Amino acid sequence: MxxxxxxxxxxxxxxxxxxxxxxxxxxxxxxxxxxxxxxxxxxxxxxxxxxxxSCVEPLFARMSQNLAAKLQKWPLDMTVERFLEINYDMSKIDAQEIEDSKLVVHLIARLEEEPALLEPWFMSTRATEDLMADVIATRLELSHTDFEVRLCAATVAAAMRVIDETISRAAVKYGQVPTVAESNDRLAQAIRRAATLPFCDPVTPRGR
Amino acid sequence: MxxxxxxxxxxxxxxxxxxxxxxxxxxxxxxxxxxxxxxxxxxxxxxxxxxxxSCVEPLFARMSQNLAAKLQKWPLDMTVERFLEINYDMSKIDAQEIEDSKLVVHLIARLEEEPALLEPWFMSTRATEDLMADVIATRLELSHTDFEVRLCAATVAAAMRVIDETISRAAVKYGQVPTVAESNDRLAQAIRRAATLPFCDPVTPRGR
DNA sequence: CACAATAATGACACTAAGTGCCATTACCTG
DNA sequence: CAGGTAATGGCACTTAGTGTCATTATTGTG
Missing domain, CATH: 1.10.10.60 (Homeodomain-like)
Structure with a gap:
């Protein structure tokens, strides 16, 4: 930086x-x-x-960037479901990262009691939105400033946020810790349903 | 209160x-x-x-509440498009409200240069989300805490936010002021596409 | 390696956001 | 009108956050 x-x-x-x-x-x-x-x-x-x-923002940001790093490598001819399935875990060998994830999950689970944390959390969602706009734009060969792309990125980022909040709360407050496969599956489903553009399916580079 | x-x-x-x-x-x-x-x-x-x-939040809130008041009266057997079309304007006879709308539009248009305003704006989106959760839950006879309802409310609220931001920026920065009909049309389309549940179409109360 | 340029930090004084406390005032009820 | 409660204002106080400048670390260059 x-x-x-x-x-x-x-x-x-x-x-x-x-x-x-x-x-x-x-x-x-x-x-x-x-x-x-x-x-x-x-x-x-x-x-x-x-x-x-805002001191906690880098933690949220790390999660976004993590996802971003994965999505960079999402092949054009693959569905979200398959991609997330394949990428499930893999990178999560770093002990530090597991620790960070725990912190993030606990922070998210506390959003209701700690409304002050909403601001950094929303800022992070905004960052995710920008990130998704790039991914979507790349896959569909559009500009990341295109209205349609922004719209889709916003809905998808919102869906991802709801998933994060739901899973975090369930884990911390009710001890329901899903497997990574389950989480990814849920995430993929939510993304697909939230999307307003067909970037979740295989896309063909040149062809119309 | x-x-x-x-x-x-x-x-x-x-x-x-x-x-x-x-x-x-x-x-x-x-x-x-x-x-x-x-x-x-x-x-x-x-x-x-x-x-x-957060001092400006009541202005944002008023816009949400305005919409909410309208949506309360959304008949079950009507599409969003039709409903918004019919409700286009009507209530906007109040001079104060027009003045408030102008302020809000200018505030939204300035979000990039004034990131401090993002917090109240996101808080308002959150409120809209809760509001939409109620509308969706009512139409589909579900609980407003249901995961599916939350997901749908989040994507729809995100879409509404993008519309607001797009229209406000276009109006303030490029002088492109759309007609109320155009705005409503755009809004209806975005809502429909963002929705993950079929609450935009007529729903049948008891059936199924 | 030494030296200059520049970036990062710390110390300290300062401004402004936000709270605690208590006296005063407005309002509602009987 | 009396008495209780809710809202406000005044003022001291804490703490979040900035301006300024001297000091220290880092990097590039001969």
Whole structure:
């Protein structure tokens, strides 16, 4: 990103912030505490983040980027279902990433009690939307600024958000942890149904 | 709402805040200025709103509630297209409401330059989502907490948001003001395409 | 390697957002 | 009119967030 800021500096802070938020609530956590827990000065914290709540955004962003990285490799001649099925797991060998996922799931599960977390969560959904717009535009050979593409990206991102919220709540509050295959299946179904453009099916590069 | 707070006190503040935000930007407007412009004390302002940005929420909310009021009267045996066509305008005789709409359109058109306004805007979308969940649930005789209903409400609300953003930007930045009929048509189409459940078509109360 | 340029950080003072507390005022009820 | 409750205002206070500048780390260059 920038020239010399250590890669991962922001997400390290995000992890500290997330743990504090989960432990003591957003209102019960001060910026100073986050800075101290992350081992940076107060001043640097506010250079990294525009607000206390936004400190957790890098965690949400990582999930998006993760998905993005996968979707980059989605072959044009494959359905979403098949693609997600094949890609199920694979990359999730990193222990850090599993830990991050847990934090994210707990944060999402707490959205109702912690409305302050809604802002970063919605910002993340917005980022996912942009991401999906690129994916859709690429598959259908359209511009990512095209109205139809924006519309489709918005509905799909919204569907993904609902899936995330549903699964996270079920996991944290009712202990219903689905298998990765189940989650992916549910996600694929929701994406397909939410889509307003046919990007979920195989597409043919040149042909009309 | 509450026992003695004057009805419309909040939205009056919202109007003052919106005008100031549009004139001098969010960052360039202080809470004190908003309070002064609205003729209330600083202290009361912070009792009304949790943050500076959220001051404009009642304006967004009014648009949602407006739509909600209409949708309450959506007959079960009518399509969205027809319903919106029939309801096009009608209620918009109130001068105040036209003024409010203008403010909202300008606020939405400025979302890119004023990311601080994204939070209240997303909150409003969330409210619309809840609203649509009720409409969908009623039409399909389901619970508004049902996963399928939530999913559909989310995609539809997202579509409505994109329409609002598109139309507002086009109007403010390129002077392309569509007729009410055009807007409604576009809205109906987007809703229908975004929907994951068949609530846009006539539904039969008891049957099946 | 040394040195200059530039980017990142920290320290500290400062502004402004937002809260706690309590006295005062408006409103509703009997 | 009296008395209870809800809303407001004033003021002190906390904390989120910024401006400024000196210091330190990093990178590129001869």
């Amino acid at each position: 920038s020239r010399t800021i250590r890669d991962g500096a922001h997400i390290d802070v995000a992890r500290s912030a997330a743990r504090l938020f989960l432990e003591k609530g957003v209102a019960g956590t001060s910026g100073d505490e986050i800075a101290e827990a992350a081992g940076i000065s107060k001043r640097t914290l506010w250079r990294y983040f525009r607000s206390k709540e | 509450s026992r003695t707070i004057r009805d419309g006190a909040h939205i009056d503040v919202a109007r003052s805040a919106a005008r100031l935000f549009l004139e001098k930007g969010v960052a360039g407007t202080s809470g004190d200025e908003i309070a002064e412009a609205a003729g209330i004390s600083k202290r009361t302002l912070w009792r009304y709103f949790r943050s500076k940005e």
